[in-house]
Amino acid sequence: MAMTFHVDVVSAEEELYSGTAEMLFAPAVDGEVGILAHHTPFLSPLKPGELRIQLEGGEEHFIYVSGGILEVQPHVVTVLSDTAIRAKDIDEAAALEAKERAEKALKDKQSDIDYARAEAELAEAIAQLQTLQRLRKKGR
Amino acid sequence: MAVGKEIREKIGSIKNTQKITRAMEMVAASKMRKAQVRMQSSRPYATKMKNVIAHLAHAHPEYKHPFLGERDVKRVGFIVITSDRGLCGGLNTNLLKKALIEFKSWRDKGVDVDLCTIGVKASQFFKRVGGNLVSKASHLGDAPNIADLIGTVKVMLDSYSEGKIDRLYLVSNEFVNTMTQAPTVDQLIPVQVAEPEEKLKHHWDYIYEPDSKEVLNLLMTRYIESQVYQGVVENIACEQAARMVAMKAASDNAGNLISELNLVYNKARQAAITQELSEIVSGAAAV
Numbered sequence: 001m002a003m004t005f006h007v008d009v010v011s012a013e014e015e016l017y018s019g020t021a022e023m024l025f026a027p028a029v030d031g032e033v034g035i036l037a038h039h040t041p042f043l044s045p046l047k048p049g050e051l052r053i054q055l056e057g058g059e060e061h062f063i064y065v066s067g068g069i070l071e072v073q074p075h076v077v078t079v080l081s082d083t084a085i086r087a088k089d090i091d092e093a094a095a096l097e098a099k100e101r102a103e104k105a106l107k108d109k110q111s112d113i114d115y116a117r118a119e120a121e122l123a124e125a126i127a128q129l130q131t132l133q134r135l136r137k138k139g140r
Numbered sequence: 141m142a143v144g145k146e147i148r149e150k151i152g153s154i155k156n157t158q159k160i161t162r163a164m165e166m167v168a169a170s171k172m173r174k175a176q177v178r179m180q181s182s183r184p185y186a187t188k189m190k191n192v193i194a195h196l197a198h199a200h201p202e203y204k205h206p207f208l209g210e211r212d213v214k215r216v217g218f219i220v221i222t223s224d225r226g227l228c229g230g231l232n233t234n235l236l237k238k239a240l241i242e243f244k245s246w247r248d249k250g251v252d253v254d255l256c257t258i259g260v261k262a263s264q265f266f267k268r269v270g271g272n273l274v275s276k277a278s279h280l281g282d283a284p285n286i287a288d289l290i291g292t293v294k295v296m297l298d299s300y301s302e303g304k305i306d307r308l309y310l311v312s313n314e315f316v317n318t319m320t321q322a323p324t325v326d327q328l329i330p331v332q333v334a335e336p337e338e339k340l341k342h343h344w345d346y347i348y349e350p351d352s353k354e355v356l357n358l359l360m361t362r363y364i365e366s367q368v369y370q371g372v373v374e375n376i377a378c379e380q381a382a383r384m385v386a387m388k389a390a391s392d393n394a395g396n397l398i399s400e401l402n403l404v405y406n407k408a409r410q411a412a413i414t415q416e417l418s419e420i421v422s423g424a425a426a427v
Contacts, residue, residue, distance in 0.1 A: 010188060012286045012366045014181040030349050043192070044349035045358050069359060071192055071346075078188050080362065083286055094291025095298065098275035102256075105263050105276055 003037035007053055009063055009079040016063055016081065017053065024077055025052040026070050035072055042072035051079060147405040151398055158394035164227070165387035171282060172318070172380035178283065179315065179373050186366045193363055196356055197333045199345045203353055206301060207329050207360045215252045217274075217296050217305035218243070219328070220266075221312040221371050222259035223379040224278055229386035231313060231378060232261045235323040239311045240269070242325055254305050256296050258289070258372060274299065282376060286369045293368050297361060300329055308364075312371035313378035319385060321378040326371075328364055 002022050009017040024035040027049030035042075046068045053061040068081035197208055220239050222232045243253045256275045257263040263276050275295035280288050299305050308329040313321045348355050 008184070008188065010185040012182055012185045012362075012369050013178070015184055028349055041344055041346040042349070043196075043346040043352075043355050045355060069192075069355070069362070071188075078192075080185060080189055080192075082362070091290055091294055094287075095275070095294035096291070098256075098277060098291040098295050101278075102263075102273045102276040105267060105273060 002056070004056055005035075005037040005039075005074075006076045007079070008076070009051065009053075009065075009081060011068075011081045011083045013083050017061065019053075020056065021053045021061075021077075022056055023054040025050075025054075026079065027051070027065070028070060033070070035077055038074050039072050039077075041074070042070070044070050046070055046079070046081070051081075144405045144408045147401055147408065151401050151405065154394050154398050154401070158391055158398070161387045161390040161394065165384055165391060168380045168384035168387060172377055172384055175282070175373065175377035175380055176315070179370070179377050182366070182370055182373055186363070186370055189359065189363045189366060193331065193356075193359055194333045196346075196352070196359070203356070205356050205360055207331050207364070208333065210330050211306050213251055213306045215254060215305045216246055217254045217256065217299065217308040219256045219258065219293070219296060219308070219310045219368060219371075220262045221310070221368075221375045222257070222262040222265075223375065224260040224280070225379075226261065227386065228379050228383040231321060231382040232265075235311060235313055236262065236265050238323040238325065242309070242311070243271070254296075254299065256292055258292065258368075259375075280372060284369070284372050284376070286365060289368055289372065290365060293365050294361075297329075297364060310368060310371050313375050315374050315377045315381065318381045321382055326367075328367055331360070331363065 004020040004022055007017065007019060007021045007024055008015070022036075026033055026035065027047045028044040029047050030044070032049075033042075033044070046065055048066045049064075051063040051065050053063070055061065063081075065079065065081040066083065068079060071078040071080065197205075218239065220236070222235060226232070246253055253272065254274045255266055255271045257266060257273060258277045258280070260278045263273065263278060266273055275292045277288060277292040296305070296308055300308055307327065310326045310328050312324065312326075314324045316322055346352075
């Protein structure tokens, strides 16, 4: 019987896979790696690609990862997978967006007050309408 | 009968309100359950990552990642997580109060505060109170994506790397149980690494590809992001729990009010009948 080891595939949002395997193929940044039991401790980032988990009976599991980190210890292999597509420019753009949102929020002081005022006026108008309706009903 | 028309109308309107609060309570209960599941399923990632980081930090004394080292505090960063919507009791108020106290204690020491808000309530609050808002995210929904947070967190991480801030804290609600949510302040950077227990005895190290520095950098960023994500998910569970409790209280109060008004209404009705009877009787007696 071939040696098996434990594999955990987790992302920040959920646990994707947990179980024993005979062999694991992962798309490491420097090329695809195949991991067997008793592999030396190994740590590498992953490229977007397919994670292939070979189970004991020869069955295979495929999990798509959009990047992440592979951690190998003799008996446990952990894949910390990313769920989002990550690239430097995309991250940069997202950061800029977040900054802009903050600046806009600070500048928008005026509009927020306007909004609050409009809301208050609307509430008042609705109350007036209701009173009118009630009066009309009573009058009948 | 014209008796107590006003009371009847009032009872009707309270009943309508009660229907709404009860519906909200049930919606919040089911959402809370989902949020709790999400909270639990995001936990292994952070735990695993923390283990790796702890190991790396101890196995690699020659390379100190900036996120691991303490430095003089001249300016601090805060990430404040609140809900987008209200009607959830004192959840946001308590959290923001805690944040303000924290800010004040830093300002008293002459340290300025940079802010990053997640959630509408936080950004509205700090717009009103004032604060140096650097980045912001909101409307993440019930099932937030980590992709929506990357940018917001990156702003803070970058300003740490550039030396604009010397510490980063996370202010969020901790889900103790359905009835209790505790506002907490956690230090994100410098990362506090637990001492590995037995690992140091037999010293081993990973093979790194391409090299340890790069891997550690990546790990650190992911770790902080996952911490913030966890905070957001936990905060959603807190929000729904708090809303459920608040709406339950509101429904109960409405019930009390209705029964009180019913009593008043019945009394008035009986009084009217008695009065009418006595009028008839006295009228008959006079004849």
